Amino acid sequence: MGHVETAMSDFLSQCGGVAVIDGGLATELERHGADLHDPLWSAKCLLTSPHLIRTVHLDYLEAGADIIITASYQATIQGFENKGYPLEESENLLRKSVEIAREARELYYSRCHEGLTDHTADDRILNQRPILVAASVGSYGAYLADGSEYSGDYGDAMDLEFLKNFHRRRVKVLAESGPDLIAFETVPNKLEAQAFALLLEEEELNIPAWLSFNSKDGVNVVSGDSLPKCVAVAESSNKIVAVGINCTPPIFINDLILSIKKVWFLLCLLFSRIIPAPLSTVMLTVIDEIEVTNKPILIYPNSGESYDADRKEWVQNTGVSDKDFVSYVNNWCEVGASLVGGCCRTTPHTIREIYRNLPSRSTAPS
Ligand SMILES: C[S+](C)CC[C@H](N)C(=O)O
Ligand SMILES: N[C@@H](CCS)C(=O)O
Numbered sequence: 001m002g003h004v005e006t007a008m009s010d011f012l013s014q015c016g017g018v019a020v021i022d023g024g025l026a027t028e029l030e031r032h033g034a035d036l037h038d039p040l041w042s043a044k045c046l047l048t049s050p051h052l053i054r055t056v057h058l059d060y061l062e063a064g065a066d067i068i069i070t071a072s073y074q075a076t077i078q079g080f081e082n083k084g085y086p087l088e089e090s091e092n093l094l095r096k097s098v099e100i101a102r103e104a105r106e107l108y109y110s111r112c113h114e115g116l117t118d119h120t121a122d123d124r125i126l127n128q129r130p131i132l133v134a135a136s137v138g139s140y141g142a143y144l145a146d147g148s149e150y151s152g153d154y155g156d157a158m159d160l161e162f163l164k165n166f167h168r169r170r171v172k173v174l175a176e177s178g179p180d181l182i183a184f185e186t187v188p189n190k191l192e193a194q195a196f197a198l199l200l201e202e203e204e205l206n207i208p209a210w211l212s213f214n215s216k217d218g219v220n221v222v223s224g225d226s227l228p229k230c231v232a233v234a235e236s237s238n239k240i241v242a243v244g245i246n247c248t249p250p251i252f253i254n255d256l257i258l259s260i261k262k263v264w265f266l267l268c269l270l271f272s273r274i275i276p277a278p279l280s281t282v283m284l285t286v287i288d289e290i291e292v293t294n295k296p297i298l299i300y301p302n303s304g305e306s307y308d309a310d311r312k313e314w315v316q317n318t319g320v321s322d323k324d325f326v327s328y329v330n331n332w333c334e335v336g337a338s339l340v341g342g343c344c345r346t347t348p349h350t351i352r353e354i355y356r357n358l359p360s361r362s363t364a365p366s
């Protein structure tokens, strides 16, 4: 394994086997009063309220997150251009998203040094641990700002070259801004996953990345593409160090994990010699063709609520409670997840409960 691949497994070992990802960023900014009724959605805060982004990152770190995801989900050069920003300023805004997250990490570390006596009465988790900054890259559908990342339907004319070129400069600028990894997230179809994987190669980006899809039926990704086939795109790249599901209702997660871990069940059968030798050979061939992954699986679902893209608002009361969300997490880890957190409408409270309920973390000093 190269150093890019070992980086994630070393990190997971340092986290006790399971790493905690942060929760929803945009929706948390909204909870703090930000108005995201804008084509830039959360990226608008890079312009109007960077201090708020830093506060939310810090809140997630103090809730126990090992990985914080930058505010660049809907930050694109084309999106800033539509607002009249010249290229240089747009690139600076992308860099700024990484800088803000890195600043939050520094602030957190300094609070860990000073804070143990000051903050014993509150519920902040102040323990020094390795923390990663993941630079978010949302899909072309996110840029369209019409909820297309929940349909994955870009029309028949869409092709790989277009998607690669749409993301090329943005991904390169983010990769060179000093994050620890790139988070390709809420990826709605296989074509865009391929574009991301190819960009890492073509631009020779020496940075790990994760690839995270969303689903609305618990079987396929939102476009209808097969999840195992999408996951196979991650499998084809050494630079992609984790793959999984985000911004998807929690009730679908268990089955989705099983569908990409299925090979282990078959292998177990083989090794336990339940299956006779001739059949084993046939099954080995089948296994070879099943598009699943050996990479760490990441899971950060949304609250289960649905998004009204016209109103840019969440339909309330359709989701699961924090208590139910957290109660699923250890089960997801048992069936194969190694990175867990939350996406839209989850909060620092959700993440704190996840951290505290993980067997490997429950004894960690606060
Ligand atoms: C993950 S969705 C809630 C992000 C927002 C969407 N791209 C929009 O602009 O409406
Ligand atoms: N990292 C983004 C994902 C949106 S689906 C956010 O939390 O706002």
Ligand SMILES: [Zn+2]
Residues within 6 Å of the ligand: 186, 246, 247, 302, 343, 344
């Ligand atoms: Zn989300």
